[in-house]
Amino acid sequence: MSAIVETRELTKFYGATRGVENLNLVIQPGQVFGFLGPNGAGKSTTFRLLMDFIRPTSGTARVFGLDVRDNSLEIRTRTGFMPGDFALYPRMTGHQIIEFFSAMRRVDAASEARVLAERLDLDLGVTVRNYSTGNRQKLGLVQAFMHKPELLMLDEPTGGLDPIIQQEFYGMVAEAVRDGATVFLSSHVLPEVERIADQVAIIRDGALVRVDEVGAFKREATRVLSFTFAKPVDENEFTNLDGVSDVRTEGNRLVITSSGPIDPIVKAAARHEVIDLDANEGELEDVFLAFYEQEQ
Numbered sequence: 162m163s164a165i166v167e168t169r170e171l172t173k174f175y176g177a178t179r180g181v182e183n184l185n186l187v188i189q190p191g192q193v194f195g196f197l198g199p200n201g202a203g204k205s206t207t208f209r210l211l212m213d214f215i216r217p218t219s220g221t222a223r224v225f226g227l228d229v230r231d232n233s234l235e236i237r238t239r240t241g242f243m244p245g246d247f248a249l250y251p252r253m254t255g256h257q258i259i260e261f262f263s264a265m266r267r268v269d270a271a272s273e274a275r276v277l278a279e280r281l282d283l284d285l286g287v288t289v290r291n292y293s294t295g296n297r298q299k300l301g302l303v304q305a306f307m308h309k310p311e312l313l314m315l316d317e318p319t320g321g322l323d324p325i326i327q328q329e330f331y332g333m334v335a336e337a338v339r340d341g342a343t344v345f346l347s348s349h350v351l352p353e354v355e356r357i358a359d360q361v362a363i364i365r366d367g368a369l370v371r372v373d374e375v376g377a378f379k380r381e382a383t384r385v386l387s388f389t390f391a392k393p394v395d396e397n398e399f400t401n402l403d404g405v406s407d408v409r410t411e412g413n414r415l416v417i418t419s420s421g422p423i424d425p426i427v428k429a430a431a432r433h434e435v436i437d438l439d440a441n442e443g444e445l446e447d448v449f450l451a452f453y454e455q456e457q
């Protein structure tokens with residue numbers, strides 16, 4: 162099957178300011194693809210290019226196999242896009258915004274919009290300018306999801322949402338994927354991406370630093386393992402293992418910090434009688450921060 166989103170050397174400069182440079186991104190059908198990067202990295206620029214709201218300086222982009230510059234109308238109809246700065250038409254009510262987007266996409270999505278608004282606890286009778294940031298964000302989500310698009314592109318969708326509404330949002334994403342949609346969402350919130358994405362692209366200074374499965378990042382995360390042995394063991398048996406950064410012993414207990422493979426640690430431990438073992442989930446945040454901080 163062909164990719165849902167594919168960019169080739171996609172580049173956008175705003176005058177001398179780099180938005181993105183030589184971006185090669187491939188998103189396959191059914192993926193929940195997380196786009197992670199600090200502010201100013203180029204995430205919103207990428208979405209705007211894909212929606213043809215801005216034009217590339219060089220390079221190309223395809224959505225559903227269609228060139229974004231030649232087929233923007235079709236792409237916009239088949240996509241649900243939530244921009245990072247969703248603040249259109251302050252005098253319109255939520256209902257009117259929904260009608261406006263329905264008309265633009267030539268679909269009647271009013272009843273689905275009502276269901277979604279209910280779910281997100283959003284009153285559609287209020288004018289946009291009287292919405293809080295969180296409510297504007299909810300309206301952004303409603304209009305993105307309401308026509309059950311094949312592709313959802315969501316630019317930092319959950320920033321202003323409270324935790325209960327975030328859970329609803331995760332549910333909406335899972336249901337959309339189950340119904341065959343592909344989801345491309347950006348975030349600078351690491352646990353969120355870890356939770357819902359299966360593929361992650363890290364972007365920094367307009368360029369991709371790494372694209373991989375969430376599980377691959379997790380395996381590199383620093384973990385702390387603590388063993389309780391029948392008798393005290395010599396910590397020197399562990400200090401030189403691949404990835405081990407710290408070893409401490411206290412009586413029969415040994416606590417080891419490592420960002421390397423787990424197998425050599427387990428095998429070294431297994432030479433002794435192990436009474437108990439406690440291993441925490443690695444901190445994904447550390448792995449991402451390492452990318453953020455590179456070359457600075």
Ligand SMILES: Nc1ncnc2c1ncn2[C@@H]1O[C@H](COP(=O)(O)OP(=O)(O)O)[C@@H](O)[C@H]1O
Pocket residue numbers: 175178179180181198199200201202203204205206207
């Ligand atoms: N309309 C614009 N005019 C000039 N520079 C812009 C514009 N939009 C974004 N930029 C710049 O492009 C870079 C990438 O921005 P952006 O795509 O908004 O990043 P992100 O969404 O990851 O925070 C930043 O340096 C930003 O200042």
Ligand SMILES: [Mg+2]
Pocket residue numbers: 201204205206245316
């Ligand atoms: Mg942005």
